[in-house]
Amino acid sequence: MPAIANPLALSVAGLNFANPLLNASGAFNAAFFNQLYPLKENMGGIVTKTVTQNPQAGNPQPRTVELAGIGMLNSIGLQNPGLAYTLAQEIPDLKATGLPVILSISAHSSLEFAQMTELALNHPNGKLIEAIELNLSCPNVAKGGIHFGSANDSVKEALLAVTSICAKPVFAKLTPNVSDIVSIGGAAIEGGAAGLTAINTVLGVAIDIRRKKPIMPRVSAGYSGPGIKPIALHAIWQLHKHFPQTPIIGVGGISSAEDVLEFIMAGASLVQVGTLCFRHPMIFQEITETLSRFCADEQVATISALTGCAHG
């Protein structure tokens, strides 16, 4: 009997994925969950927690606030063990999942982005990384992050600094906290981005009414989860409309296969799931099964045929 082609398999920016599901950076411990159940059967790829060149302790507590039914606020502040440790200790464990690994990095300048890229590519474990995602959009750090991602010039410069020395695909992760995400996306593409990841968290505030003060020490934090889904869909719709040839990794509020299909139909090629993993770390299996059933029911030969189909 001839093998039946997997309708969820797709190729994006020259990389092969068994399905369009990735985890969103920072919200899922892939190496840990891979020990409990094989992620390879249910995910298309893994994204690392964003790493900085040097270890970072992150922000003071409290760092998270649960927003019942709609998601959460976080202000982790890019706590991470630094690039050298991640390359030496974490990348091999992530690669052991058998999935393509995308390294997420953040820096304070284009020069530092280039230095980090060079370090990663020249490291013995650099060959285990399939792509790089530039986090141009973290709202929870005082320097770099969102400031970088809010201006066309700095976005293009950061992309150029990395893509000029990196033959692997580079994705630019965009912030929704700008007046024109399309123009920022355009700058990333001009800088050589192989694709755009949209969106990072939406700025938000929570107040402790007893203390009469903001809950988070840094006041503003990143809002994620189901409540931001329409905001993410809007961003993806606009980006796909203006850059139909550029792959988009859609992220923001996904909690079901139906959500994934909405993201794909709006223009995403791949998707990432973040906040929902805290409540339901096995979500990938559920989504993959439902997506497969949808493709069979709707006679979809390949899921990539659905990308942007809602644009008509």
Ligand SMILES: Cc1cc2nc3c(=O)[nH]c(=O)nc-3n(C[C@H](O)[C@H](O)[C@H](O)COP(=O)(O)O)c2cc1C
């Ligand atoms: C606790 C937490 C930590 C996060 N850390 C990162 C990070 O290190 N790098 C990054 O690019 N995004 C980070 N994000 C943002 C997510 O990757 C994602 O863009 C955002 O949460 C929206 O997706 P979601 O609604 O599915 O969570 C973090 C989100 C959460 C909730």
